[in-house]
Amino acid sequence: MHVEAVRQAAVEALEEIKAKDITVLDVRKMTSLFDYMIVATAESARQTKALARNVQDKLKVLGVRVQGLEGEQTGEWVLVDLGDIIVHVMQPAIRTYYNLEQLWGGRPPAPHPTTWRTAPGAEPPAAL
Numbered sequence: 001m002h003v004e005a006v007r008q009a010a011v012e013a014l015e016e017i018k019a020k021d022i023t024v025l026d027v028r029k030m031t032s033l034f035d036y037m038i039v040a041t042a043e044s045a046r047q048t049k050a051l052a053r054n055v056q057d058k059l060k061v062l063g064v065r066v067q068g069l070e071g072e073q074t075g076e077w078v079l080v081d082l083g084d085i086i087v088h089v090m091q092p093a094i095r096t097y098y099n100l101e102q103l104w105g106g107r108p109p110a111p112h113p114t115t116w117r118t119a120p121g122a123e124p125p126a127a128l
Helices: 003-016 045-061 092-098 100-105
Strands: 020-026 036-041 068-070 077-081 085-090
Touching: 003 020, 003 036, 003 045, 003 085, 020 100, 036 092, 036 100, 045 077, 045 085, 085 092, 092 100
Parallel strands: 036 085
Antiparallel strands: 020 036, 068 077, 077 085
C-alpha cells in the first residue's frame, strides 16, 4: 500500500474516534527513519488506547503491518509504528510538554531565560 494511502487511512481512523488537533508532519527531509509523523490528542487514557487500537485495526484490514506499539499500559502517550508512518496519540498535558510539532516541524525552539550571571570582575562567556 502506498504511504500516502496509509497516511490518509490513519488520519481517518483517528477522526472516527474523535481525536482532536490531528497534525500530519512531513519529515522526509529531516530523517530517513520514516516519512510522516501524525500527532493527535485524546481526552483520556481510555480514548488514547481506543484511538491507537482503531488505527491498528483499520490498517491491518488494509494489509499494513503494524511494526510496534508503545505506551498502551498507561495510555498517556501511545505510539503506533506503521513503518513509514509514526502515529502519536497523546493526552493534552503530555502533548503540550513534549511539543513534537515544534521539535519536528522545523521551527526554532523558544528561548529560555537563563538565571546565571557573570561573577563580578570576570569576563563574560565567549559567543559560540
